[in-house]
Amino acid sequence: MSEFKVNKTIEEINEKIKNREAVIVNAEEMIDIVNKKGIIEAAKSVDVVTTGTFGIMCSSGALINFGHTKPKIKAAKVWLNDVEAYGAVAAVDAYIGASAVKRNDPLNAVHPGRFEYGGGHVIEDLISGKKIHLVAQGYGTDCYPSKEIEMDITVNDLKEATLLNPRNAYQNYSVAINTTDKTIYTYMGVLKPHMANATYSSAGQLSPLMNDPFYLTVGIGSRIFLAGGEGYVIYHGTQHNPNEERNKRGVPKTGAGALAVIGDMKQMSEKYIKGASILGYGVSLSVGIGVPIPILNEEMAFFTSVKDEEIDAYIFDYGYDYPRKIDNNYGLTNYKQLREGFITVGAKKIPTTPLSSYFMAVKIAEELKKRISEGKFYLTKPSASLPLSKDYKPMKYPKNYL
Template sequence: MFEVNKTIEEINEKIKKGEAVVVNAEEMIDIVEKEGFVGAAKKVDVVTTGTFGTMCSSGALINFGHTSPKIKASKVWLNDVEAYGAIAAVDCYLGATAVKEGDPLNAVHPGRFEYGGGHVIEDLIARKPVKLIAEGYTTDCYPAKHIEMEITIDDLRQATLMSPRNAYQNYSVAVNSTGKTIYTYMGVLKPNFANATYSSSGQLSPLLNDPFYLTIGIGTRIFLGGGVGYVIYHGTQHNPDEERNKRGVPKTGAGAIAVMGDMKQMNPDFVKGASILGYGASLSIGVGIPIPILNEEMAFFTSVRDEEIDAYIFDYGHDYPLKIDNNYGLTNYKELRSGFITVNGKKVPTAPLSSYVGAMKVAETLKQWIMDKKFYLTRPSMNLPTSKDYKPLKYLKQYEKGL
């Protein structure tokens, strides 16, 4: 079927011998233009991808070890940010969007800084001291009611970044047609189409370079937050049936991955707590996935350009999230990265919530790891689903009426 046929095992052997040709996704575009799909597939073994942006559905699974006397910690706080403690005696899950008690969640006090779970995760990875408070009811085997101490990540038994939804395949562009400023997870949207925001690294983005998940699945080894991580499942809200263009690229979110990795190996350069005005806290993470060039089909997919990646423009002032069938048409990432798009006949400035520079740093770091024989590819034990088997919830009538 294909003129070029390689296996992951063969590519790993080339990596081991220092013979593998590794390029980032931006470089692959030029190689395919010069060599064609078959020529590029013969020449290139691995294409590295990257994305670095806010990923609200992130968090950390933490085990802080037994104290003396022991405690069954049902409530836990880290730097006054509450974590979910009802897992086991000294396990907790800290969500990136949890906010420090007393910090605002709206724009009433725009001068105040919002500190949340994402910032705690960054502080831990940066090996800064963090205040731990835990409370629990007493039992014969867990007699303590309260503990309070200062810890660093090195004091923890385990600290695992475990995110149910990261690295969205694509995302919509946000605008606001109303007469007032609105505050969203897509940032501050000014009135009357005064700005537009977007969140993807486009041609560098991992799932846009493997749009049908031919090489990405459960068990895929990835770059995660400056360390090594793994895809552990398809992400929550994974929706692969979304409309796609001739390149196979979806025009909205579509795919997503659930990921896991050891925070003790991570680098704070690639994990940043975020504060989004009027919305709350989040976490920006660098995620990179190596794409093995097994054949010319993968060369085709990994040479996708920004201008071939479409995204719908949605009005967050009126239509989102209740009427997502109403939109202001399509734009593409070349237009978005130019700094302006046209919406409803108006020239609108654009701003990213993700960093292309950061995404390139992820892709280049991963590329160097492979070339230095520090990172090898894995064959997924199961590929991500390419179809969905669920129905969306129906909206409540009062919301359909706009109440």
């Protein structure tokens, strides 16, 4: 006997998608629907809630296979547009990390460094179809005699071009301030001295794992929107920690969950993925991800109706505490305040600015909605769960609101 009054399956939802009968809304629209109808009626009427996020996700990279050359090479070292890729994966496989910097980059020799070009840019250039200069070196073997090759390639020349990101779509994230008396240049942007500004990096109510806080529908094998193409969740993201402190809606107050994702770069579009140069910090990649959440029961209707004011985030000092790994925080705020533009720390009112694009998160959720509505995108049932939270019990969290 189920704990829920509404019970749907992924197969039933896919059947509705096939017959163009499925009701799909984005996570912003779901807030109003649940507000008006309640969770049970909302669960009956809505089948899928689409989410989206588009921000810098450093733990990203691309696995490429450039095919065998004549004569063959066992590439030990590989460079793409002068950015080194990891070559010690079979003969003509290489993995280029989003954070790899270009050869002879001045880095932070003149601080803050500009980091004009790197792995993230190579990935964007590949996806947009640009020519990439490939250099590979090997030591020569009987079966792979060549010691150096050089050639121009595009994504279409590659046997495989796979985006393979070990940690994306962090469930929630820190809010950053700087309590020191110097401007600092971080992956959380420019932070001015004496807490003159704060930055945050999440799409809040639209972000994928905010809408499935206990990973009840998103798991290994979930099909997702990845940078314009179809991708999959392949594992929990590195550093995935389901047992972080949660609020009474079940939403964690900091990082917590994360996703490892994979997808075919040949399907992707540079509109949804961008190489990033972070002043004084390094090179990275902005990745657009959308996750469809099936509304299997009223509990999922409840979770997907979460709104910005119900999502908390801890404030951390990136000037002193963070680099020293000092376990300290400056209190909690929520995404309503962050989005409106001010938070308060002690008696100080601090202006806030985002780093993750809410504007593009909406576009991604809408694009995914469109694809599902047109029968071009179907949901998958995960083959295994991500590591789950000890806090979860069916209907425990909705009960606080009934």
